[in-house]
Amino acid sequence: MDFMATCPRCQASIAGDSIKCPRCQLPLKAHGHPGIPLHRADQGESLCLSCQYHFDDSCTYPQRPVATTCTLYQPVSTAPSPSSPPAEPTAWKIQRWLGRHGALIAITGLLGLSLLLVLSR
Numbered sequence: 184m185d186f187m188a189t190c191p192r193c194q195a196s197i198a199g200d201s202i203k204c205p206r207c208q209l210p211l212k213a214h215g216h217p218g219i220p221l222h223r224a225d226q227g228e229s230l231c232l233s234c235q236y237h238f239d240d241s242c243t244y245p246q247r248p249v250a251t252t253c254t255l256y257q258p259v260s261t262a263p264s265p266s267s268p269p270a271e272p273t274a275w276k277i278q279r280w281l282g283r284h285g286a287l288i289a290i291t292g293l294l295g296l297s298l299l300l301v302l303s304r
């Protein structure tokens with residue numbers, strides 16, 4: 184247990200690395216992984232309206248501009264200055280690459296599988 188945090192829903196004290204609140208079961212980390220923080224907006228608000236990636240128009244997430252939870256949220260106030268642009272998160276690069284090339288990967292996989300089946304006869 185590294186540090187204590189508070190559940191944003193029920194205010195229970197929880198370990199900082201908890202993946203969900205033990206009292207109300209609210210997910211606190213993304214994909215059930217303690218290393219992926221899941222940022223959460225206050226009730227009725229959007230995270231995007233205070234996110235650096237919304238303002239620099241680099242976000243391609245479909246939930247923008249009304250995301251209430253997000254793994255990549257970067258508060259504007261803590262973002263690096265424009266003279267040193269923020270490094271793009273690796274997870275984001277991978278997700279965007281897969282999004283752009285997903286169809287190509289699937290087609291290539293199917294062709295490879297077909298070729299293997301033909302050659303194995």
Ligand code: SF4
Nearest residue numbers: 231234237242244253
């Ligand atoms: S990274 Fe998340 S919070 Fe930021 S603009 Fe995109 S969807 Fe909104």
Ligand SMILES: [Zn+2]
Nearest residue numbers: 190193204207
């Ligand atoms: Zn809770």
